[in-house]
Amino acid sequence: MIPMLDLKRELAIIGDEIEEAVKNSIKGTRFILGPNVESFEKEVAEYLGVKYAVGVGSGTEALHLALRALGVKEGDEVITVPFTFIATAEAILYCNARPVFVDVEEDSMNIDVSQIEAKITPKTKVIIPVHLFGNPANLDEVIAIAKKYNIKVLDDCAQCFGAEYKGNKIGSICDVSAFSFFPSKNLGCYGDGGLITTNNEEIYKKVKALRNHGSFTRYYHEMLGFNSRLDDIQAAILRVKLKYIDKFNEDRIRIAKLYREKLSDVVKIQSENKDGLHVYHQFTIVSEKRDIIQKRLQENEIASAIYYPIPVHLQKSFSNFGYKKGDFSVSETLAEKVLSLPINPFLEDEEIEIISSIIKDAVNE
Numbered sequence: 001m002i003p004m005l006d007l008k009r010e011l012a013i014i015g016d017e018i019e020e021a022v023k024n025s026i027k028g029t030r031f032i033l034g035p036n037v038e039s040f041e042k043e044v045a046e047y048l049g050v051k052y053a054v055g056v057g058s059g060t061e062a063l064h065l066a067l068r069a070l071g072v073k074e075g076d077e078v079i080t081v082p083f084t085f086i087a088t089a090e091a092i093l094y095c096n097a098r099p100v101f102v103d104v105e106e107d108s109m110n111i112d113v114s115q116i117e118a119k120i121t122p123k124t125k126v127i128i129p130v131h132l133f134g135n136p137a138n139l140d141e142v143i144a145i146a147k148k149y150n151i152k153v154l155d156d157c158a159q160c161f162g163a164e165y166k167g168n169k170i171g172s173i174c175d176v177s178a179f180s181f182f183p184s185k186n187l188g189c190y191g192d193g194g195l196i197t198t199n200n201e202e203i204y205k206k207v208k209a210l211r212n213h214g215s216f217t218r219y220y221h222e223m224l225g226f227n228s229r230l231d232d233i234q235a236a237i238l239r240v241k242l243k244y245i246d247k248f249n250e251d252r253i254r255i256a257k258l259y260r261e262k263l264s265d266v267v268k269i270q271s272e273n274k275d276g277l278h279v280y281h282q283f284t285i286v287s288e289k290r291d292i293i294q295k296r297l298q299e300n301e302i303a304s305a306i307y308y309p310i311p312v313h314l315q316k317s318f319s320n321f322g323y324k325k326g327d328f329s330v331s332e333t334l335a336e337k338v339l340s341l342p343i344n345p346f347l348e349d350e351e352i353e354i355i356s357s358i359i360k361d362a363v364n365e
C-alpha cells in the first residue's frame with residue numbers, strides 16, 4: 001500500500017525529538033499562548049523573512065481573521081478563485097462579504113491575472129490568490145492591480161510553506177498571508193493550527209487581538225474577537241518540524257522532478273511558476289483518462305486523490321450567490337481531469353517507478 005502521505009515514515013525520523021518537545025510543553029503547563037507559541041512565532045517569522053507572525057487555531061481561521069483585520073465587512077466584495085479548497089471562500093462568507101470568482105489558468109492552476117480587473121468594482125476590498133498545490137501564483141501582477149485600485153492582497157499560503165517567489169519566501173510579500181498547519185500540509189502539526197504573517201504593524205496588532213477575544217489588554221475588549229489560538233503543544237511540535245522543512249521540501253522537489261521525467265510524455269502536469277519555487281504539496285496530473293488511471297492505481301493499492309472534484313462556485317453551500325455551471329470553464333474542466341499522486345519526502349524511487357508505469361499502462365490501454 002502506498003499512501004498519499006506517510007506520516008509514520010516521518011515519525012521514524014523525528015519522533016523522539018517530537019516526544020521530547022511535547023513532554024516539555026506539558027511540564028511547562030502554559031498551554032494557551034505559552035512560551036512555545038511565542039518562540040515559534042519568532043522563529044517562523046525569521047524563516048519567512050517577515051516582520052510579524054501570529055499563531056492561530058487553523059488555516060481557515062487565519063484567512064478569516066486576516067480578512068477581518070483588513071476591515072472586510074457586509075456588502076464588500078472579495079476576489080478569489082473557484083478552484084481551491086472550500087476554506088478560501090468560506091472565510092469571505094464569515095465576514096458577510098460576497099465572493100467574486102476569477103477563473104484559474106489551465107497550466108499553473110493559479111489565478112488568471114488577466115481576468116481580475118474586469119471583476120473589480122467600488123466594493124472590492126481584497127484579492128485572495130491561492131498558491132495551489134505549492135505552486136506560487138504571479139504575485140507581482142496581482143499586487144500591481146491591487147495597488148492601482150487601492151485593494152489589499154491576502155494570499156492563501158496553506159499549501160506552500162517554504163515556497164518562493166522572485167527570491168523571497170511566500171508569506172513575506174503580500175499585505176497579509178495565511179498558512180495552515182493541518183497535519184498533511186508541508187509544515188503540519190499534530191492537530192489543527194494556522195498562522196498569519198504580515199509586515200504591517202497595524203494588521204499585526206489587529207490579528208493578535210482578534211485571535212484572543214478582541215483584547216489588547218486582558219479583560220478589556222476593544223472589538224468583537226474570537227477564540228482562535230495556536231496551542232503550546234502544537235507550537236512545540238512545529239518548532240521541531242521547522243528545522244526539517246527545507247530538507248523535506250527538497251525531497252518533495254526531487255521526487256516531483258523524477259515523476260516529471262517519467263510522466264511528461266504520458267499526461268499533462270501542473271506547470272511550475274518560472275519566477276518561483278514550487279514546493280509540491282501535491283503533484284497533480286491532468287488527463288482525460290483520469291478515472292481509469294485512478295482505478296488502476298487503486299487496484300494496485302496505490303492511493304491518489306482528486307483535488308478538487310467540485311469547484312467552489314458549484315458547491316451547495318455557495319448556491320445563493322447565483323453561480324452556475326459554465327461560469328468558470330477552466331476550473332470545471334480541471335475538476336473533471338485532475339489527479340494528485342502520492343508525494344511526500346519519504347517516497348522511494350522504486351515506488352515512483354511503479355506508480356509511473358501503472359499510469360503509463362492505464363493511459364495506453
Ligand SMILES: *Cc1c(COP(=O)(O)O)cnc(C)c1O
Binds near residue numbers: 058059087158182194
Ligand atoms: C488546508 C487549506 C486551508 C484550510 O486550512 P485548515 O488548517 O484545514 O483550516 C485553506 N486553504 C487551502 C488552499 C488549504 O489547502
